[in-house]
Amino acid sequence: MDPSKQKKPSLPRLVTKASADRQSTISLPTLAPKIPTEINLQQRPKSEREAIAPFLFPEDTDDENLAPINKYSLEFKIRKSVEEESPTATKKKTMYYEDAFAIRGSHNSPKERVAQESVVIAELITNHKAREENSRLISDLVSRLAQIYQRSESALQVVVQQDISIIFGNASHPSYLLKIYALPSAIGPVTNIRNTGLIQTALQELLGIPPDQGIVLFLPVPEENLATNGSTAQGAISRLERTETDSPGLIKSISRGMSRRLKSSSGNSGPFSLPSALVSPASATPTNLVQSPIAETAPVEDERRGRTLKKRESLRTIIHRHMRPKKESEIKEDVKE
């Protein structure tokens, strides 16, 4: 039989459990532990597939336009390889996901560095009137979302509208709509499944509204369309790229300095911030400076904690060292590296 005429498997439908009489193919809360096998990776753009599961695409071809039959057979192979994997392979993948969700170091590209501390906006609309004060609800939500999105609270904007008419599933039970706007790098199929569980649990605790009465929308905003502090995220990336092109050694030194600081500082595991000097002077808020291992004011914060910083280089020292002509011994050291 001609394989192209075979009946194609139907795609999984994502249906919320709002109405009991509607058939639910996948219910959101039960998805979380099965993330890698439930996602049809072939339907994602290539860049996203590689970001989610590079190990599944060792020789990935540009198959965005493959005929459907090939897509399904490829998907079958992927599922099979996932099912047959050894415990060691599973462990490696678990580590990969843990790593993918973690904040990475300063050696990342400007785009990644801007992404790591870009703003996340949450717009909550609910028909519920919270017992606690609105300001308390907002601040609790900010801190939960900051943890979930691994940002400092200063990168979070939360807008709450309570007491709004909402009908969901033909009833006006307590309900909410939460829209999350962020750069595309903070939004993706695997991240969203993880974050749906965390966000809906938080909202159940804060508002008392169960997950099946709430809707979460994840809305990626391209770099050129997200702006704060007089600049788009794209603008911030371009500025960093220019700085790197103009002075690549400077960035290398800052990276090294930062690694040294990270190694020598214990307990400060918060997300890092872009150095204010490299992004924009006004973007250096007190919160992100406290958490920035490379920002110029980090030593001041360290001093407040009574630490001696004699062995550490400040950003200014690093810049000065790069601006002056190199000594012979330094040139030799560079060559060795």
Ligand SMILES: O=C1C=C2C[C@@H](C(=O)O)NC2=CC1=O
């Ligand atoms: O997330 C964003 C972060 C920044 C930093 C700021 C700047 O240039 O200082 N511009 C940004 C835009 C963003 O969308």
